Amino acid sequence: xxxxxxxxxxxxxxxxxxxxxxxxxxxxxxxxxxxxxxxxxxxxxxxxxxxxxxxxxxxxxxxxxxxxxxxxxxxxxxxxxxxxxxxxxxxxxxxxxxxxxxxxxxxxxxxxx
Amino acid sequence: xxxxxxxxxxxxxxxxxxxxxxxxxxxxxxxxxxxxxxxxxxxxxxxxxxxxxxxxxxxxxxxxxxxxxxxxxxxxxxxxxxxxxxxxxxxxxxxxxxxxxxxxxxxxxxxxxxxx
Numbered sequence: 001x002x003x004x005x006x007x008x009x010x011x012x013x014x015x016x017x018x019x020x021x022x023x024x025x026x027x028x029x030x031x032x033x034x035x036x037x038x039x040x041x042x043x044x045x046x047x048x049x050x051x052x053x054x055x056x057x058x059x060x061x062x063x064x065x066x067x068x069x070x071x072x073x074x075x076x077x078x079x080x081x082x083x084x085x086x087x088x089x090x091x092x093x094x095x096x097x098x099x100x101x102x103x104x105x106x107x108x109x110x111x112x113x
Numbered sequence: 114x115x116x117x118x119x120x121x122x123x124x125x126x127x128x129x130x131x132x133x134x135x136x137x138x139x140x141x142x143x144x145x146x147x148x149x150x151x152x153x154x155x156x157x158x159x160x161x162x163x164x165x166x167x168x169x170x171x172x173x174x175x176x177x178x179x180x181x182x183x184x185x186x187x188x189x190x191x192x193x194x195x196x197x198x199x200x201x202x203x204x205x206x207x208x209x210x211x212x213x214x215x216x217x218x219x220x221x222x223x224x225x226x227x228x229x
Contacts, residue, residue, distance in 0.1 A: 033216060042119075042206050042223045043157070048216030088156060100147070101218070103157045 004089055004104035012110045013079055021087060021107040022073040029091030032065050032072040033101070037086045046087075047074070081111050115141045117209045119221035126197055127229055133193045134224045136207030142187035143209035148180075151204040151223075163190040197228045 004025045013019060023032070031050055035043035047058050049065035049072060056063055062075045072089055089104035116139040126132050136146055144165045149157040161182050162170045169182035179201075181193040190209075194201050205224045211217040 031214075031216075035220075040204075040223065040225070042117075042208075042220035044220070045216060045218075048214070050214070050216075100159055100162065102159075105156050 004091055004102055006087075006089055006104035006107050008107060009105070010108040010110070012112065014112050015079060015081060017079055019076040019079050019083070019109060020073060021109075022071060023089030023091075023104045024071045025091055025102075026070070027091075027093060028069040029093055029102075030069070031092040032063070033090045033092075034061075034063050034072070034074045035088045035090060037088060037106075039085075043088060076109075079109075079111050081113060084109055084111050115139075115209075115211045115217075115219045117207065117219045117221040119205075119207055119224050121224060122222060123225040123227075125227045125229065128198055129196055131193055131195045132197055132226060133191055134205055134207075134226070136190045136192070136209065136221050138188045138209040138211070138219075141209075141211045143190075143211065144187060145210045146184060146190040147208045147210075147218075148182060148190070148192050149206045149208070151206060153204075157206060160192075194226065197226070199228045202226055202228045 004023050006023045033048045034046045037043045047056050047063040052069050053067045054065040060077045087107045090101040118137045120135045146163040148160045150160050151157045159172050160175045163182045163184040165184045165187050171177045184190040208218050208220045
């Protein structure tokens with residue numbers, strides 16, 4: 001099935017640093033979402049974006065819905081050890097895809113104390 | 114957020130046996146549930162869309178006779194892996210839709226299947 005391209009694939013950063021990751025697609029999506037998955041767990045929703053250009057924050061997390069509807073980014077400010085995990089973007093399309101989500105390839109974040 | 118629970122969280126079975134995984138929405142009714150499969154260090158791949166009271170819709174390449182899905186009530190969907198083989202070993206995750214927005218889609222904890 002189709003996947004969204006996420007970059008970077010993995011990141012190893014120092015505690016307190018800011019983190020930025022992005023997601024790109026060849027298709028247009030009408031909704032972008034960002035999830036975090038811990039090992040052996042299901043994904044947990046971080047931020048949902050419903051409008052092109054929308055910028056939404058959730059605590060230290062900020063995400064934006066690209067104006068072309070083909071990309072989105074997620075920023076994490078002042079990272080802490082519990083930010084470790086895999087971050088997935090997901091898109092929901094206008095037609096054909098119905099309510100289905102297409103997931104990105106994931107960005108693994110590791111935080112060094 | 115709403116709670117979606119899967120059972121069992123992990124299961125080990127012998128090759129050739131069938132395994133059933135349950136997905137329950139604990140505090141809301143879900144007319145639609147989704148089943149995903151995730152291999153180690155990979156993304157979630159949608160297997161099928163489960164609709165209450167009707168047949169599931171399978172994604173291309175997913176064998177419907179191999180992965181039986183039943184959505185008999187508004188709070189329960191089951192995935193049965195029939196005649197399991199080692200290559201079916203994976204992390205299976207369900208999600209349930211509480212409302213119409215994509216942000217109202219909640220995921221279960223996942224079920225780790227290991228086929229010996």
